[in-house]
Structures are given as structure tokens and as C-alpha cells.
Amino acid sequence: MTDARPSSSGLRAVVVLCFGLMLAACNGLGGRSAPPPVVAPPPTTQVQPPPRVDAPAMRDPARFYTPAHMAGERPIRVALLLPFNSPRDNVRTLSNSLYNAAQLALFEFDNRQILLIPKATGGTSGGAQRAAQEALSAGADLILGPLFAEEVVAVAPIAAQHNVPVVAFSSDSAVAGNGVYLLSFPLHEDINRIVEFATLQGIQSFGALYPQGSYGNRAQAEFERAVAARAGRVVAATSYPSSSEGMYEPARRIAASYGDGNFQALFLPEGGAQLKTISPLLPYYDLDPRQVKFLGTGLWDDPSLALEPPLHGAWFPAPPPEGHAQFLTRYKRAYGPATPPRIASLGYDAASLAVALATRDESxxxxxxxxxxxxGFAGVDGIFRFMADGRTERGLAVMEVRPGGAVVVDPAPTSFRPQVF
Incomplete structure (x- = not known):
């Protein structure tokens, strides 16, 4: 679970969260199947055009939200900003899963001081701005979320005026900093980890096949930077459109570029249906995955890829799988058998982080x-720490795709402290 690492200022957080970890491991949910009553149900408001907010209103402690059952107490108010009311079904599903995971963490660590205040953003910058203003007016000491980069940009200046930090779920490092910390799986972390591991295995020449668009452009820039930093070379690269028909010619070109061993590994920063469409085209054009090592990103952290023979033997970075597997077991015990989206665990780690920090003195x-x-901190997805610029550094494992499922070929680190030999 998430716990503050052993610095003197965070010792109490370690004790509290280690106890929570033992409780979760030994007793599951202790026979209970519902989160604590201090957590309100998720908002169900409809999407509406948000009012313009030119500047945040001054906060009045007398108007801070305190539920009746916490009267006379000093709750630690933690806002959770998510697009519960997005017009997109998948975004609503993800939002509810993140919310459920956050409730699960509060339930397992049982800190009754924390009051979770969910607010719906609609998935827009205006909606996020309004939700943040409502949360701050209600007395939020910490904001978890929002989800999308444009929402984070809208929330950041309002939160900064009140000196309230934002722990957001966006993976776009461009929106980090100035009080915004990104609890996500950053693309640059994925790429650095897989390039470093491949280089240590003697791979120095790389090919790359990028999806067209802003994500592909980011992946290309990060990959070229990571390879150059390790004295490697990207000797062949091309991009492809999202349409299945448009993938054939780029796949043929990259296969032809291989020639007679022009590169040792091929980087494929793609996931889901797109990856399953383009990966079989490579052996079709005689690029043999037994001779060229395919490399992926965290988007490959998908059990269904074990059913894709062209990817067998490929490597990709991912959080250590054991902690996430335990999280899924407890999540399903609480909320039913459906598997939540992969990044639902971020909601758990965000709430656990709030619990850890809540044990410190108020100042x-x-x-x-x-x-x-x-x-740093230890979460269900391994160790992580926030840098001064708001970006996240994670301890990632390297996985290999096999017919029976991905296996760890290089374990994730368990500490950010340098190893002493």
C-alpha cells in the first residue's frame, strides 16, 4: 500500500500504513463489503455549460463542508475531481473505478479524519474549473485529480492561489509543476526503463514504428532521447495512421529497412486493438520476431497480448505485478467480479498517499x-516519488510476453536509495 518512506518526518505514516497493509493482507476487508460512511456517493449531475470563473473567491472556514456525523471534529478534506458525468461511457466507467479504488483505500486504512469530497468535472476545462472552485470553497486541503491534461491546466491556477496541491492523473508531463504533481504512468519513464534494459542486454541499434498524432510524436522524441543517452542509434523509423488499411505500407517499409540485420530491436509504442492489428503485419513482411526483439510501453500491460504469437518474447515495462494483483482481488471482493480499468489503482494510491500525509502535523x-x-512512497503499483517539477519517477519491472502470460525478466526496484555493495 502507499506509505511514506522512512524519513523521520514520515515515521508515523509508515506505522499507520504498515498496519493497514497487514490488516488488508490478513483480513481482506474484515468481512465488510462497503466503504466507510464518511464517503459520499459519486456525483450524478448532468453535463452543463460551466459559469466563467475569472478568479477564485476567498475561502471562508465557517462555510467549509462538514457532515453532521463529523460535527465538532476537524476533518481533513480531500477533493476528488473526476469526469463522473462525461458523455463518454468509458470515461464514466473509469471515473467510477478510480472513485471506488479511493474509497477502498480509505476503508482499509480506516482514517476517519479524512473526508472525501467528489466533484464532477464533465471532462472539460470549464467543468474542472468549476469543480475545483466548489471543492476549494468546501475547504479542500488536497485535490486528487482531475484526469485529463486540459482539466489540470484549468484547475492548477485556482488551487495555487489557495496553496492547495493537486495530485492529478494525467500522464502529460507538460502540465506538471507549480503545485501540480502527476500520479500516473509517464511515457518517458516507460521508455527510459525499456531502453535501459535493452541496452544492458547488448542492443545498440533500434528501429521504431510510431502511431501518427501527438502521442506518437511524444513517443518518438522520448525514444530518440533515451537511445542517444545510452550511445545507441535509431537506424530506421516510420509512422502509421489509425486505419487498419493504412498500416500495411508502413509495416512493409520498416520490415524492408531491417534488411539483413540493420537493427536489433523494434520499438512499438502502441496498445490494444491497434497493436494487435499491426504486430502480425511485421512477420507477414518477413520481419521475424525471433531475430528482432520487439519492445513496448506500459500500454502492453494487457493479459490478452499473451494470445498474440508475434509478440511472444517481446519486452515491455510495467509496475511490479504482485501488488496490482492483490489490489484487484480486494477490489473485486468489495465491488463485484468485474475487472476495473488498469489505471483504477491510481485512485487507490492517491487516497493512500493522502492517508500517509494526513498523519503529519497540520503545518x-x-x-x-x-x-x-x-x-518516495510505496503503492500497489510499486514505488514512486514526485520530483520538484511535479513529474513522477517510478520503479518499474521489465516483463516478457509469453503464451501463458507476461513474466518478470527484470524486477522493479524496491527503493530509490542507491544500492550499497
């Missing part, structure tokens, strides 16, 4: 120094 609770503790 040091959600400060930049607390959030950027160099020893």
Missing part, C-alpha cells in the same frame, strides 16, 4: 517538502 501535511520526499 507539514500537504507541503511541497512532504510530497517530494526523496525516499
Amino acid at each position: 507539514d501535511r500537504f507541503t511541497a517538502a512532504a510530497l517530494t520526499d526523496p525516499d
Whole structure:
């Protein structure tokens, strides 16, 4: 679970969260199947055009939200901004899963001081701005979310005016900083990890096949930077459109570029149906995955890829699988058998982080120094820490795709402290 690493200022967080970890491991949910009553149900408001917010109103502690059962107490208010009311079904499903995971963390660690305040953003910058203003007016000490980069951009200046940090779920590092910390799976972390591992295996020449668009452009820039930093070479690269028909010619070109061993590994920063469409085209054009090592990103953290023979033997970075598997077991015990989206665990780790920091003195609770503790935190997706610029550094494993499922070929680190030999 998420716990502050052993610095003197975070010792109490370690004790609290280690106890929570033992409780979860030994007793599951302790026979209970519902989260604690301090957590309200997710908002069900309809999408509406948000009012313009030119500047946030001053916060009045007398108007901070305190439910009746917490009267006389000093709750630690944590806002959760998500697009519960998005017009897109998959976004609503993800939002509810993140919310459920956050409730699960609060239930398992049983910190009754924390009051979770969910707010619907609609998935738009205007909606996120309005939700943030409502949360801040209600007394939020910390904001978890929002989900999309454009929402984060809208929320950041409002939160900064009140010195309230934002732990957002966007993976776009461009929106980090100035009080915004990204609890996500950053693309640059994935790429650095897989390039570093491949280089240590003696791979120095790379090919790459990028999806067209902004994501593909980011992947290309990060990949070229990572390879160059390790004295490698990208000797062949091309991009492809999203249509299945448009993938044939780029796949043929990259296969032809291989020639008689022109590169040792091929980078495929793609996932889902797109990856399953383009990967069989490579052996079709005589690019043999037994001779060229296919490399992926965290988008490959998908059990269904075990059914794709062209990907067998390929490597990709991912959080250590054991913690996530345990999280899924507890999540399903609480909410039913359906498997939540892969990144639902971020909701759990975000709420666990709030619990860890809540054990500190009020003056040091959600400060930049607390959030950027160099020893980091340990979550269900492994260790992570926030950098001063708001980006996330993670400890990732390297996985290999096999017919029976992905297996760890290089374990994730368990500490950010340098190893002593």
C-alpha cells in the first residue's frame, strides 16, 4: 500500500500504513463489503455549460463542508475531481473505478479524519474549473485529480492561489509543476526503463514504428532521447495512421529497412486493438520476431497480448505485478467480479498517499517538502516519488510476453536509495 518512506518526518505514516497493509493482507476487508460512511456517493449531475470563473473567491472556514456525523471534529478534506458525468461511457466507467479504488483505500486504512469530497468535472476545462472552485470553497486541503491534461491546466491556477496541491492523473508531463504533481504512468519513464534494459542486454541499434498524432510524436522524441543517452542509434523509423488499411505500407517499409540485420530491436509504442492489428503485419513482411526483439510501453500491460504469437518474447515495462494483483482481488471482493480499468489503482494510491500525509502535523501535511520526499512512497503499483517539477519517477519491472502470460525478466526496484555493495 502507499506509505511514506522512512524519513523521520514520515515515521508515523509508515506505522499507520504498515498496519493497514497487514490488516488488508490478513483480513481482506474484515468481512465488510462497503466503504466507510464518511464517503459520499459519486456525483450524478448532468453535463452543463460551466459559469466563467475569472478568479477564485476567498475561502471562508465557517462555510467549509462538514457532515453532521463529523460535527465538532476537524476533518481533513480531500477533493476528488473526476469526469463522473462525461458523455463518454468509458470515461464514466473509469471515473467510477478510480472513485471506488479511493474509497477502498480509505476503508482499509480506516482514517476517519479524512473526508472525501467528489466533484464532477464533465471532462472539460470549464467543468474542472468549476469543480475545483466548489471543492476549494468546501475547504479542500488536497485535490486528487482531475484526469485529463486540459482539466489540470484549468484547475492548477485556482488551487495555487489557495496553496492547495493537486495530485492529478494525467500522464502529460507538460502540465506538471507549480503545485501540480502527476500520479500516473509517464511515457518517458516507460521508455527510459525499456531502453535501459535493452541496452544492458547488448542492443545498440533500434528501429521504431510510431502511431501518427501527438502521442506518437511524444513517443518518438522520448525514444530518440533515451537511445542517444545510452550511445545507441535509431537506424530506421516510420509512422502509421489509425486505419487498419493504412498500416500495411508502413509495416512493409520498416520490415524492408531491417534488411539483413540493420537493427536489433523494434520499438512499438502502441496498445490494444491497434497493436494487435499491426504486430502480425511485421512477420507477414518477413520481419521475424525471433531475430528482432520487439519492445513496448506500459500500454502492453494487457493479459490478452499473451494470445498474440508475434509478440511472444517481446519486452515491455510495467509496475511490479504482485501488488496490482492483490489490489484487484480486494477490489473485486468489495465491488463485484468485474475487472476495473488498469489505471483504477491510481485512485487507490492517491487516497493512500493522502492517508500517509494526513498523519503529519497540520503545518507539514500537504507541503511541497512532504510530497517530494526523496525516499518516495510505496503503492500497489510499486514505488514512486514526485520530483520538484511535479513529474513522477517510478520503479518499474521489465516483463516478457509469453503464451501463458507476461513474466518478470527484470524486477522493479524496491527503493530509490542507491544500492550499497
